[in-house]
Amino acid sequence: MNVIDPIILFFLLGLVAGLLRSELRLPAAIYEFVSILLLLAIGLKGGVELAKQPFADLLPDMLAVVAMGFFLTLLAFPVLRFVGRFKRADAASIAAHYGSVSVGTYAVAVAYFGSRQITFEEHMPLLLVMLEIPAILVGIVLARGVSRQTRWSEVAHEVFLGKGIVLLVGGLLIGWAAGSDGLASIKPLFFDLFKGILALFLLEMGLLTATQMGGLRRYGLFLVVFGVGMPLCSSLVGIGLGLALGLSVGGTAMLATLAASASYIAVPAAMRISVPEANPTLSLGASLGVTFPFNVLVGIPIYYALAVWAHTFVGG
Amino acid sequence: MNVIDPIILFFLLGLVAGLLRSELRLPAAIYEFVSILLLLAIGLKGGVELAKQPFADLLPDMLAVVAMGFFLTLLAFPVLRFVGRFKRADAASIAAHYGSVSVGTYAVAVAYFGSRQITFEEHMPLLLVMLEIPAILVGIVLARGVSRQTRWSEVAHEVFLGKGIVLLVGGLLIGWAAGSDGLASIKPLFFDLFKGILALFLLEMGLLTATQMGGLRRYGLFLVVFGVGMPLCSSLVGIGLGLALGLSVGGTAMLATLAASASYIAVPAAMRISVPEANPTLSLGASLGVTFPFNVLVGIPIYYALAVWAHTFVGG
Amino acid sequence: MNVIDPIILFFLLGLVAGLLRSELRLPAAIYEFVSILLLLAIGLKGGVELAKQPFADLLPDMLAVVAMGFFLTLLAFPVLRFVGRFKRADAASIAAHYGSVSVGTYAVAVAYFGSRQITFEEHMPLLLVMLEIPAILVGIVLARGVSRQTRWSEVAHEVFLGKGIVLLVGGLLIGWAAGSDGLASIKPLFFDLFKGILALFLLEMGLLTATQMGGLRRYGLFLVVFGVGMPLCSSLVGIGLGLALGLSVGGTAMLATLAASASYIAVPAAMRISVPEANPTLSLGASLGVTFPFNVLVGIPIYYALAVWAHTFVGG
Amino acid sequence: MEGHTRKLLTIVTEAAVEATLLRDIERLGANGYTITDARGKGGRGVRNAGWEASSNIRIEVVCDTDTAAVIATYLQTHYYDNYAMILFVSDIDVLRPEKF
């Protein structure tokens, strides 16, 4: 077992290259290609497992995770508004980023758990989808109130028909309908290449993280502290919920990781449309410049250790 | 055996996402990449098999297929002109689309036959190439007569050096020269990933089909009926020819599929240059909005059933 | 064993398609994608092997190769300046191209040696990196003298943080840190697909070579002769050095190939910035229009034969 | 060439706002538009990454003077404060004035 996963090294390569202002950059089309493959692969994998259990059994977990999405956003908001002294819109937008979830972080956790033979409940991709959305709604309401002005049908369209959700849900449904055998023929692309594709994705994420660190420097210490402290708190919520739902150690750790991760795709896009007065440099600086590298480099092992500890002392 | 192939589910995912106006879209560069891989893979596979038989044995099939291309175009034209009451140029252009062939449909049929262990004559990719071209020439002549105005050298350049033909023929020649062993080293990319790449291709095809359905609504019922009826008729011609040439059941079904499929890449490009007064919304609406989904979703199984039936009752 | 490797056939396909003015072209994003994958794969593979031997053992080879880079550039310059009668800047720029190295040629040699089970010292990617840079510095000095005007910090940035070096060195470091087992999970993308990706790369290289041949026609015979003669001379230098360093037959042949190859990515970019008065049509015409196809089609087997001969008669 | 004068309105802004912006532009009277993907730098920093949140689009609208003024004013009121955006107008000659 290696101390450090090679895919993490790709992230570091991107980060260092970005900070040294190398001209390295993945073409936009390739970044999208790689994202599409990851989203579909995660969805497909989850869908195959969904087929194995009755849907009704999953409902409690799904509802609980939605509640967690609401809760985390509402937890982050007052901290940002009153301790961080951000404007209402900014606090709401950043809170929504942290109440939602990062598919990239999830993928790294899958790779991390996979290489350590840690099993987890296989309906996690479904919970991932569930957790992506509530925070967006809360964020908009926190910024605006339940005003008439908000064009909710537009928001719903943006949220439910955004690229990420369509590919995740589409993958889930295809995996669910086709089953493991049905997917055998497309396995070489979506499953065998998964970690290689993830490595490329993390290379680009490193480069993007480097660009966000500039923005951070301007907005100071609070965001850095928040970007580390908030995921740590959220992970505890995730672990508590994992215990309450009776998840395995791996499942608990994965739920903690989901809780701790912060969105940098779906939520920024939705906030840009629905809460345009929020400054995206702040939220992306925190979620991409601090929390993503923190989670990927040190967070995931911590959350796993916490889950083991919790299962031994609390759950045992 | 699944009722429905997962690659078809990708097509449906794209179609539904498109109809719901999701923002999902494959970048243009990725669509081209995926097309290039499919065309090369089909060519390579065919080329490997070509090497195994003397070229002279294939000549009758090749000539017969060219004749079929002429015949199908000439069959479609009067129907479109006199029953459908289309302008001369439009009737000629649509007829050319249906006299030619769709590589995407062929790829789906390959996957369909493959997962059902149905064998077919391996020189089909060669027939695919043969069938692509005659319809274009007939279409131009139908629209213009054999006028001096037509810059035939330009047309020839456009047709024979278009991306599709170059990649198919190039793949055939490389496969033929290198043989099965020679290709072993590039097998992981071109053969193992084939169905995964095809899944991505069909996802985008679903999205494209959705955009074409809008155009259809405007031009009404006739195109829809034609888009379903024409491939059914063409498939019968294909089956007849398959029997006449003494093809296997699988080969007959494949020839029926080729006959039934309608072009949406090579012919539109050629018609746009050579018969510009033809409205591309009509031909693409029919071939992409009706015939492609029809063939992919229900046509291929029908053509196979017809081939089985024909071999039992006629050929037997 | 085939007479001709299929990847070479892809090069020829691109070349012929380009010369026939086919519209075939790889999208820019895909060309970059393919390049990125090749550079990372070469780096990773080298890195894995580096981990197996103490770094100090490699230092002599590295220094020797740097010296060879200086030497080859200084060898080419007077020939170009006084025999070819090129302007000072042009002679310096072309010399730099030939003193440096082509990753594409190296990749073809790897494939060629691989399919013939010829082993070579596995730290070659490290030597590749070493050989890329000195020629650029010599080229600039030859064009300008060691003038104050040259913004050396900019040059260093351009050279050391260019895409190629970052990916090669990054790959080396990741491979070195992760080791062979660590890379198992990303092997399917970077190693199994290597030759398929290389085939696509060579297809595009063929198309690019065709565009450069036009430029050549204008500048005449000397460049063609130089584009064949220089690599032949350089290969002898490479073979001599290989013997002196005590490399294996394969390693000697590989070093000869590196010496014989001419840059068409890193050096053109650096020269464009640092010696802008040099005409890129000349240097690219020679390196891409003559030397690359020469090396790929006939050079590599020649260099191997020379290495065998040298080891038998000189080294034995 | 008997040209007719029209206005060319060029907008450079965030890719994230594309759908909304096009809807507004059409509602305000534009008969068409042309979009190219772009990157750049301005008051709100560098915008050149390969993901939507940091990339630009460049929109051109050919229209008459009034429509150009209406769109420009609307965008100034509704977008300028919150989005990275620039906008400029120039005079052009067109051949088919009835189209725009």
Place this chain on the structure above:
Amino acid sequence: MEGHTRKLLTIVTEAAVEATLLRDIERLGANGYTITDARGKGGRGVRNAGWEASSNIRIEVVCDTDTAAVIATYLQTHYYDNYAMILFVSDIDVLRPEKF
């Protein structure tokens, strides 16, 4: 800056017609052109898909007034009826008038 007045001719049309159009433009006297890939919407509907049949290109030609008029008229006669196309002309200052 001692500028000289020239014309900038901008054409937005179907990608499918690129090769033919460029041949015509050069034949009619243009010394060069610049192309960017584009998408858009106009009288012939939305053109924004990733395949050639539904994507646009945007061509710019810098030339003198006469050449601009010749090209514009030719395109109007030969392309307007059958292709999705718009075309407009504006005044520009250039530094090296002999080039255009």
Place this chain on the structure above:
Amino acid sequence: MEGHTRKLLTIVTEAAVEATLLRDIERLGANGYTITDARGKGGRGVRNAGWEASSNIRIEVVCDTDTAAVIATYLQTHYYDNYAMILFVSDIDVLRPEKF
């Protein structure tokens, strides 16, 4: 719309020179720029391949008359001889003159 007159400076040149050129442009007073990838043909031949050595970029700078003149002159002196490059300037109306 109370527009203010500014200049739009458009440069088409080799992609290889992007970083250097942008540095120069900013140093000479531009507050921003917009870049699109392009291909084309001119005095130095066809530039349309998928690799940097043979592809173009198209840079737009909105600025005041003086800055436009300064940049144009600088580029003419420092780039024209050695790089494939064209440059032209046109008049535009902008809404927020203080920005440029």
